[in-house]
Amino acid sequence: MPRNLVGIDALTRDKILYLLDMAREFELRPNRKLLDGRIVATLFFEPSTRTRLSFETAANRLGAKVIGFTDPKVTSSTKGETLKDTILMVGNYADVIVMRHYLEGAALYASEVSPVPVINAGDGAHQHPTQTMLDLYTIRQTQGTLENLNICLVGDLRYGRTVHSLLMAMRHFNPTFHFVAPPSLAMPDEYKEYCREYGIHYEEHEEFSEAIIAQSDILYMTRVQRERFSDLMEYERVKDVYILRRDMLREAKTNMRILHPLPRVNEIHVDVDDDPHAYYFQQARNGIYARQAIICDVLGLTLEDIRHD
Amino acid sequence: MTNETRMVAAIENGTVIDHIPSEKLFAIVRLLRLEELGRHKVFIGYNLDSQLMGSKSIIKVSDRYFTDAELNQLSVVAPNVTLCIIRGYKVTEKKRVALPDTLRGIVRCNNPKCITNNEPMPTLFHHTTGSQVLRCHYCDKEQNISEVKLI
Numbered sequence: 001m002p003r004n005l006v007g008i009d010a011l012t013r014d015k016i017l018y019l020l021d022m023a024r025e026f027e028l029r030p031n032r033k034l035l036d037g038r039i040v041a042t043l044f045f046e047p048s049t050r051t052r053l054s055f056e057t058a059a060n061r062l063g064a065k066v067i068g069f070t071d072p073k074v075t076s077s078t079k080g081e082t083l084k085d086t087i088l089m090v091g092n093y094a095d096v097i098v099m100r101h102y103l104e105g106a107a108l109y110a111s112e113v114s115p116v117p118v119i120n121a122g123d124g125a126h127q128h129p130t131q132t133m134l135d136l137y138t139i140r141q142t143q144g145t146l147e148n149l150n151i152c153l154v155g156d157l158r159y160g161r162t163v164h165s166l167l168m169a170m171r172h173f174n175p176t177f178h179f180v181a182p183p184s185l186a187m188p189d190e191y192k193e194y195c196r197e198y199g200i201h202y203e204e205h206e207e208f209s210e211a212i213i214a215q216s217d218i219l220y221m222t223r224v225q226r227e228r229f230s231d232l233m234e235y236e237r238v239k240d241v242y243i244l245r246r247d248m249l250r251e252a253k254t255n256m257r258i259l260h261p262l263p264r265v266n267e268i269h270v271d272v273d274d275d276p277h278a279y280y281f282q283q284a285r286n287g288i289y290a291r292q293a294i295i296c297d298v299l300g301l302t303l304e305d306i307r308h309d
Numbered sequence: 310m311t312n313e314t315r316m317v318a319a320i321e322n323g324t325v326i327d328h329i330p331s332e333k334l335f336a337i338v339r340l341l342r343l344e345e346l347g348r349h350k351v352f353i354g355y356n357l358d359s360q361l362m363g364s365k366s367i368i369k370v371s372d373r374y375f376t377d378a379e380l381n382q383l384s385v386v387a388p389n390v391t392l393c394i395i396r397g398y399k400v401t402e403k404k405r406v407a408l409p410d411t412l413r414g415i416v417r418c419n420n421p422k423c424i425t426n427n428e429p430m431p432t433l434f435h436h437t438t439g440s441q442v443l444r445c446h447y448c449d450k451e452q453n454i455s456e457v458k459l460i
């Protein structure tokens with residue numbers, strides 16, 4: 001059975017911390033030929049330039065070669081080839097498959113049929129575990145710990161899979177969450193139920209206030225997208241309410257950092273970019289280190305291997 | 310046993326599935342793949358009067374005993390059926406069905422963006438004893454047992 005990374009919920013607390021320690025090694029020294037001669041396939045059945053570039057940079061910095069496709073129109077899936085056939089074919093060529101798919105559960109199915117490890121780079125609205133790993137890495141990097149933090153999630157909490165996965169991963173670390181969203185994009189009941197089940201403290205707010213920002217260690221912003229609203233009147237009413245501006249940060253704690261999965265549209269005003277609390281571009285850089293660690297881990301390299309390289 | 314139930318031919322050996330809600334009869338025929346049974350005799354009573362249920366249906370399958378795994382599938386569509394094992398024209402065992410922990414290839418996922426609805430592959434659902442929901446193994450979407458659609 002190859003090792004895979006399909007969903008963040010499959011990772012134990014120890015495994016998360018282990019992968020973060022591994023990522024730390026790559027932050028200290030990113031360029032290593034640990035995967036010299038190996039081939040990483042990046043199969044993007046749905047385009048995502050950012051995620052693909054991050055994975056390909058991670059693979060290149062490890063000395064691996066990269067094959068794959070980015071535009072589903074040029075692949076056989078439009079000719080009716082099944083996902084299984086594509087995976088079995090590519091599994092003959094590559095040592096590890098990184099895949100992004102528009103269908104939910106696609107990565108789990110691929111991992112069941114693949115002869116080589118599969119890393120989920122996003123399957124529809126379902127899971128995107130490497131994004132969560134880079135979020136966790138960034139939180140630990142900026143706060144020195146993952147324990148007992150006050151995390152404020154802002155914007156689209158209904159459809160935003162990054163916030164759902166982050167919430168699930170943080171269950172190991174006794175967080176307090178503040179959910180800030182309009183009613184139509186509020187955190188779904190199933191995740192609030194999840195919080196109760198794991199004893200995670202949370203509070204819900206409709207108003208995005210300075211007082212909430214002032215309590216936060218992490219302010220995690222997400223896009224409020226027009227297409228998520230069935231009622232466009234409501235979109236017009238709330239679209240400017242969940243925008244972060246620099247003047248809202250006056251009372252923020254010095255350790256507080258602003259994260260965002262990117263791409264940003266207008267939910268963080270550009271005047272925030274120069275504020276010392278802004279951290280979203282550094283966060284994106286951490287994606288390289290987190291993905292280097294994950295690629296090495298599924299290929300069987302250990303933290304010891306990396307430390308002694 | 311009501312008169313109408315008795316009108317469906319008695320079998321010497323085999324399985325009787327009784328108290329089937331009539332609207333679920335053909336779903337059960339499909340689940341048990343009765344049309345593939347070959348030379349086994351199958352007797353079906355459809356729309357029979359039932360004091361308990363108003364209308365019910367019954368299936369008698371001659372010389373065929375089903376595994377618990379096969380029978381437990383029925384609980385997805387008809388959790389209250391009664392099963393009688395017949396030997397020498399006598400009921401030697403009565404059973405109820407119970408929803409199994411996993412259901413493979415029986416129920417359709419109600420998430421149109423689920424991989425199982427877009428790839429030729431069997432579905433897989435998980436069920437926790439006592440709960441009324443099935444969770445898709447692949448997309449994690451949950452659905453109530455009363456709302457399931459069969460493959």
Ligand SMILES: [Zn+2]
Nearest residue numbers: 418423445448
């Ligand atoms: Zn599903």
